[in-house]
Amino acid sequence: MEKRRVTSRRTAESKHRLGRREMLAYLAGVPLLGLAGCDGGRAFSFSGDLLNPNYSVAHRLRDGWRPPPPEGDPGGRRVVIVGGGIAGLAAAWQLSRRGVEDFVVLELEDRPGGTAISGQDGEFRFPWGAHYIPAPMKENRDLVALLEEMDVIVGRTTDGEPVVGEAFLCRDPSERLCVDGRWHYGLYPDQDATESDLRQLERFQQKMIELAHGRDDRGRRLFAIPMATGSDSAKVRALDRQSMAQWMTDNGFDSPRLRWLADYACRDDYGLTLEQTSAWAGLFYFTSRIPAEGTESQPVITWPEGNGRVVRHLAEHCGDRLIGGQTVVKVQNQGEGVRVEAVDNAMLASVAYVADRVIFAAPQFVAPHVVADWNASGRSINSFHYGGWVVANLRLSQRPSERLTEMCWDNVFFDSRSLGYVTSTHQVGLDHGPTVITWYQPLLDDDPRVSRAELMRLDWSDWARVIVSDLRKGHPDIESLIERLEVMRWGHAMIQPRVGFVFGAEREQAAKPIGRVHFAGTDLSGIALLEEAFSRGVSAANAVVQADPKSRA
Numbered sequence: 001m002e003k004r005r006v007t008s009r010r011t012a013e014s015k016h017r018l019g020r021r022e023m024l025a026y027l028a029g030v031p032l033l034g035l036a037g038c039d040g041g042r043a044f045s046f047s048g049d050l051l052n053p054n055y056s057v058a059h060r061l062r063d064g065w066r067p068p069p070p071e072g073d074p075g076g077r078r079v080v081i082v083g084g085g086i087a088g089l090a091a092a093w094q095l096s097r098r099g100v101e102d103f104v105v106l107e108l109e110d111r112p113g114g115t116a117i118s119g120q121d122g123e124f125r126f127p128w129g130a131h132y133i134p135a136p137m138k139e140n141r142d143l144v145a146l147l148e149e150m151d152v153i154v155g156r157t158t159d160g161e162p163v164v165g166e167a168f169l170c171r172d173p174s175e176r177l178c179v180d181g182r183w184h185y186g187l188y189p190d191q192d193a194t195e196s197d198l199r200q201l202e203r204f205q206q207k208m209i210e211l212a213h214g215r216d217d218r219g220r221r222l223f224a225i226p227m228a229t230g231s232d233s234a235k236v237r238a239l240d241r242q243s244m245a246q247w248m249t250d251n252g253f254d255s256p257r258l259r260w261l262a263d264y265a266c267r268d269d270y271g272l273t274l275e276q277t278s279a280w281a282g283l284f285y286f287t288s289r290i291p292a293e294g295t296e297s298q299p300v301i302t303w304p305e306g307n308g309r310v311v312r313h314l315a316e317h318c319g320d321r322l323i324g325g326q327t328v329v330k331v332q333n334q335g336e337g338v339r340v341e342a343v344d345n346a347m348l349a350s351v352a353y354v355a356d357r358v359i360f361a362a363p364q365f366v367a368p369h370v371v372a373d374w375n376a377s378g379r380s381i382n383s384f385h386y387g388g389w390v391v392a393n394l395r396l397s398q399r400p401s402e403r404l405t406e407m408c409w410d411n412v413f414f415d416s417r418s419l420g421y422v423t424s425t426h427q428v429g430l431d432h433g434p435t436v437i438t439w440y441q442p443l444l445d446d447d448p449r450v451s452r453a454e455l456m457r458l459d460w461s462d463w464a465r466v467i468v469s470d471l472r473k474g475h476p477d478i479e480s481l482i483e484r485l486e487v488m489r490w491g492h493a494m495i496q497p498r499v500g501f502v503f504g505a506e507r508e509q510a511a512k513p514i515g516r517v518h519f520a521g522t523d524l525s526g527i528a529l530l531e532e533a534f535s536r537g538v539s540a541a542n543a544v545v546q547a548d549p550k551s552r553a
Contacts, residue, residue, distance in 0.1 A: 023454075024462055027441070028469035029417050036468035036479060037461070044468075048485040050460040054109055057327040057345050067329065067343045067350045074352035078102035079544055080340045081359045082328045082370075085114025086307070086530055087520040088361030089314035089322075090537030093146065096317065098545045104353065105318055106326040106342050108362075112315045115493055116530065118308025119393060121484070124436045126393050126424040127306025128488050131438065133530055134289045134298040135164050140225060142538045143531060150313050152301060161291075170300040171427060175410040178420075178474035183405040187264065189257045189414055200255040207251070211283060212290035223280075223288040226535035227525050230288070232503065236280060240503040244282030245274040264412070268419055270527065271387035271442035272496050281497035281527060302409065304424045306438075307530055326351075331358055332372035333515035357544045361520040361537060363492060364510055377514050383506045384523060388443040388451035389493035392467050394421075395436050395484040400475035406431065411474070417441060418470050439467055448496070455489045463487045494528030502526040511536075518543050 025032045037044055061067075078100055081088045084107030092105050111117060115129035136143045138160045147153040147162070155163040176185050184191070188201065214222040216231040224230030239247065244266060248259060263274040265285045270277055289297040303309040315322055329350075330341040340353045360367060364381050368374045399407055409427065412420035418441040425435045443451030458466075464485055471478045501507060511524045520540035522533035 020462070024458075024465050025469075027417060027454075028466040029415060030469045030473075034469060034472075035465055036472060037465045044461070044464055044479070044482075044485075046482045046484055048460060048464065048487065050463070051486060051488045053490065054345065057343050057348070058108075061327075061329065067348065070341060070350040070352035074339065074354045075104075077104050077353050077355045079104075079357050079359060080338070080353050080355040081105040081361055082331065082340070083107065083114070083361035083521070084109070084112035084315075084322060084324070085361060085521075086116055086310070086314075086533035087522060087537035087540075088112075088359070089311065089318065090146075090534040091359045091361055091520055091541040092318050092321070092537075093314055094142070094538040094541035095544070098541065100541075100545060103321060105322045106328055106340070107322065107324045108327055108345075110324045110345075112318075112322060112324065113308060113311035115490060115528075116307040116311050118305035118311070119486075120305075121393075121395055121436060124395070124424055124434075125303075125305035125308070126436045126438050127308055127422070128391055128393070128438075129306070129389075129490070129493070130530055131306030131422055132170070132300045132302040133307065133310070134225075135169075135301055136162060136225070136531070137291055137298065138162060139229065140531065140535075143534055146310075146313075146534070147301075150310075164299065164301055168301045168303070170302050170409050171429070173406065173408045174300070175412065176405050176408045177412050177414055179414040181473065181476075183402070183411075183474060185405060185408070187410075187412060188261055193257055197255045197257050200253055200258050204253055204258055208283070208286040209290060209295050212287040212294075213292065221288075221292075223284045225288045225529070225531045227284070227288075227502075227527065227532060228535065228539070237503045239280040239283060240278045241500055242279045243275050243499050244277045244279045247279035247282065248274070260414070264419075267442055267444070269529070270497055271389060271444070271494055272498065273444055276444070276446065276496070276498055278497045278499050278502055280502050284527065302427055304427050306422075310530065328362070328370055330372060331360065331370050331517055333517065338516045356516070356548055358517045359520055359537075359540045359544060360517055361540070363495075363521060364519075364523050365492065367519075371514060371517060373514050373517070379509055380506055381510070383498075383501050383504050384510075385448050385496045385498055385501075386492040386523075387448055387494055387496050388455050389490040390441045390443070390455070390463060391488045391490065392439040392463065393436055393486050393488075394439065394467070394471075394482050395434070396478075396481045397434055397483050398481055399432060399435065400477055400481060407435075411437075413470065413473050416470055416473065417444070421471070439471070441466075441470075442493075452491045455491055460487060495523035495526060497526045513543070513547075516547075518547075 025035045081091050084105050117128045144162050152168045153162040154165045176183050177187050216233040220231045222231045266272050266277040269285050325345040326342040328342045332339045338355050338358045364384050421437040421439040445451045518540045520536040522528045524536050525532035
């Protein structure tokens with residue numbers, strides 16, 4: 001079995017020369033004749049919607065519309081948090097822990113969560129993005145405290161390591177891989193693997209353990225979660241200046257199966273190929289979750305709705321201090337405070353706040369358009385690249401017919417541009433009957449702008465063809481089982497740790513405040529993980545309390 005490793009290396013010019021059907025077949029990774037829904041123009045029997053984040057007001061502003069000025073005196077707040085994703089919600093949670101209750105969270109969408117939002121269809125809950133957390137180690141104290149508060153961590157071992165409740169650990173069987181239409185458990189494609197392939201896999205695993213246990217001259221782990229607690233030594237920085245593909249080549253890892261596995265890991269966590277990913281980020285994926293004295297990665301915590309469960313807990317904590325449907329249009333330092341102006345998306349009316357401090361927890365690509373002092377700060381975000389993703393939720397009337405294996409939590413296709421799907425009912429033990437599966441596909445163009453153009457070019461029926469065509473590789477009967485298919489287009493889903501970015505000057509500068517405006521967000525870490533967003537939010541809240549005596553408990 002010497003199948004090609006799937007990457008997306010076409011240029012923008014060559015892709016735009018493709019016709020619509022050719023483009024869909026390319027995205028689905030199937031021959032043109034194998035594209036679903038193309039036989040005589042027959043429409044699908046199921047329905048669905050095409051969903052997007054709400055940028056309506058932002059686009060109106062881009063096109064020249066200006067909101068009316070705020071009326072009346074601005075509301076006074078100790079802290080205004082811009083953005084209700086994990087970072088912003090974590091900042092609010094930490095402010096409360098530090099005794100600061102006078103805050104407000106302004107969120108663009110009608111509901112909080114960012115790419116960790118979830119959905120519900122009758123009795124089924126499901127993710128629209130991030131869907132798991134590796135169990136944290138004891139050193140990640142703040143995340144451990146949150147999960148204890150959520151009753152997810154139910155105790156400690158004798159050496160202080162957190163104990164996760166069984167109900168929240170991913171059930172077995174957790175993952176499987178489909179190769180040539182046949183499923184087998186695990187994600188390594190071992191069918192017909194040679195002795196050389198298996199020796200390389202073993203050597204690679206041992207190398208990851210060695211790196212996981214490695215320390216710099218200050219005693220810091222080479223790779224740690226959150227990444228700010230790990231090493232930034234010259235040795236580690238050097239890894240960021242080469243690709244994961246080059247690192248594997250330099251270290252003699254040329255087995256096609258092993259390189260597929262590493263490529264899948266990069267696509268899964270970063271939305272990048274092996275060639276596009278910083279070697280530091282590629283190694284971080286495999287090493288940062290291995291305990292100091294262990295050999296296996298930490299187990300996975302998950303819920304039917306994915307990380308939407310964390311969002312719900314943090315949002316409930318905010319109560320009415322979380323205000324949705326607010327497009328922040330201006331953040332400006334003014335003397336001993338900060339003025340924040342926002343537009344209510346429904347009323348198109350403006351509102352203003354004057355705060356002692358602001359925590360800007362929106363993505364960095366928004367900051368130049370909103371933070372008034374941005375240009376004077378001399379900053380740049382030219383190296384910040386955000387990947388486009390497509391996520392679909394499919395309600396099935398029954399499970400597909402299976403041979404040899406059963407549906408797992410994570411189900412991956414070997415010869416595919418997608419990441420496969422997760423099963424929302426797996427964690428609650430519903431192994432038969434109706435379910436909802438969540439399908440993921442990153443768009444892997446070298447220029448992310450091409451990916452975003454693809455997202456806007458294709459409609460619901462186009463994506464339905466791509467998704468069904470991909471799923472038929474492992475489930476020939478899938479189309480007859482679909483009752484509803486909804487598609488979410490994420491144009492700027494996640495920061496990408498491309499070569500040279502993680503330890504680049506622009507990312508490191510982005511974490512520093514501008515006057516009384518403090519920054520939070522997973523893009524400040526260069527890797528889009530809940531642990532990183534949470535840590536950045538907590539750190540920003542701590543910085544606010546430390547910097548402003550009035551904010552101290």
